[in-house]
Amino acid sequence: xSNLLIIFSKMIKLxxxxxxxxxGKKAIIMAGSAAVGKGxxxxxxxxxxxxxxxLNPDDFYNAKLKEKGVSLDLKxxxxxxxxxxxxxxxxxxSARGEYEEEIKSSLGNxxxxxxxxxxxxxxxxxxxxxLEENGYxxxxxxxxxxxxxxxxxxxxxxxKSKGEDRSLYPPIVVDTWKGVVKNFDDYxxxxxxxxxxxxxxxxxxxxxxxxxxxxxxxxYAVEEKIINLPKDVExxxxxxxxxxxxLNPFEIEKLKEKALQFYTKNNEFMPLNRKxxxxxxxxxxxxxxxxxxxxxxxxxxxxxxxxxxNPTIQNIIKNSKTKDEVLGKINTFLx
Numbered sequence: 218x219s220n221l222l223i224i225f226s227k228m229i230k231l232x233x234x235x236x237x238x239x240x241g242k243k244a245i246i247m248a249g250s251a252a253v254g255k256g257x258x259x260x261x262x263x264x265x266x267x268x269x270x271x272l273n274p275d276d277f278y279n280a281k282l283k284e285k286g287v288s289l290d291l292k293x294x295x296x297x298x299x300x301x302x303x304x305x306x307x308x309x310x311s312a313r314g315e316y317e318e319e320i321k322s323s324l325g326n327x328x329x330x331x332x333x334x335x336x337x338x339x340x341x342x343x344x345x346x347x348l349e350e351n352g353y354x355x356x357x358x359x360x361x362x363x364x365x366x367x368x369x370x371x372x373x374x375x376x377k378s379k380g381e382d383r384s385l386y387p388p389i390v391v392d393t394w395k396g397v398v399k400n401f402d403d404y405x406x407x408x409x410x411x412x413x414x415x416x417x418x419x420x421x422x423x424x425x426x427x428x429x430x431x432x433x434x435x436x437y438a439v440e441e442k443i444i445n446l447p448k449d450v451e452x453x454x455x456x457x458x459x460x461x462x463x464l465n466p467f468e469i470e471k472l473k474e475k476a477l478q479f480y481t482k483n484n485e486f487m488p489l490n491r492k493x494x495x496x497x498x499x500x501x502x503x504x505x506x507x508x509x510x511x512x513x514x515x516x517x518x519x520x521x522x523x524x525x526x527n528p529t530i531q532n533i534i535k536n537s538k539t540k541d542e543v544l545g546k547i548n549t550f551l552x
Contacts, residue, residue: 248335249360250394252370254417269328281308289383290375336396359414365423368433
């Protein structure tokens with residue numbers, strides 16, 4: 218064998234070795250709604266694998282909230298002071314950038330654990346692809362609990378932790394729960410054999426969202442901001458909407474927003490029909506009606522999830538494993 222072939226052969230073996238080392242890196246995405254119990258599971262994993270690094274965007278978000286003087290009790294913060302919502306949004310933007318930088322700097326770690334809600338399917342795909350591009354094998358552990366359970370845990374979280382842990386504005390808890398439940402089948406297909414799920418609480422599912430709203434949502438509800446139009450704009454508004462047919466409260470308020478924005482920007486009334494490049498009442502209403510229909514359909518789908526023996530929920534429960542089975546699969550995955 219020539220020297221060139223010997224060198225080439227050694228290069229191939231070295232490449233295979235490097236791939237083997239690189240492919241030894243593991244990442245676990247913990248998927249579940251707020252207050253489902255992801256943190257408890259992660260602490261259990263880290264007790265056995267102390268080299269595992271947990272990455273949670275909430276760590277950065279909480280720090281930014283404190284910097285801006287916003288209480289971690291977000292379930293009451295927005296009602297107490299409307300400006301807290303804007304401050305929380307700014308904090309989220311800053312925290313997201315720092316979290317992304319932390320991910321980049323952590324990619325050499327042999328074990329990464331991501332503590333995220335995973336209600337946004339596209340975000341999870343991007344994260345999975347990024348990890349695999351950097352040599353990680355990726356697993357998902359999916360955690361489920363009834364909506365009434367996570368709302369109750371969220372309601373008590375801030376006080377129970379003596380102000381150290383964050384409670385969320387309850388509608389956000391509902392939204393993350395809906396998103397994660399909806400994505401179950403997609404995640405199961407995406408991760409294949411590297412997917413496992415667990416039910417973290419066996420409390421019966423509440424079938425009455427009205428009861429949940431009264432107990433967990435309405436006490437912290439922020440009053441909708443009423444849009445007050447200048448007198449002349451309001452007179453023009455009331456006259457023009459007469460030709461639009463019956464409108465529901467959502468459509469009226471959204472049209473008011475558009476009319477006020479148009480007047481503020483152009484110092485003239487919004488036209489009934491499109492004028493030049495500017496939409497009028499008719500065009501804006503068409504868009505608003507589509508939004509209204511989407512809201513209606515989403516609400517109907519959500520309420521179905523709370524019905525007894527809902528097939529989506531039953532599918533999650535049927536395919537979930539015991540705590541020991543989940544820990545066993547994690548141990549096998551991490552080696």
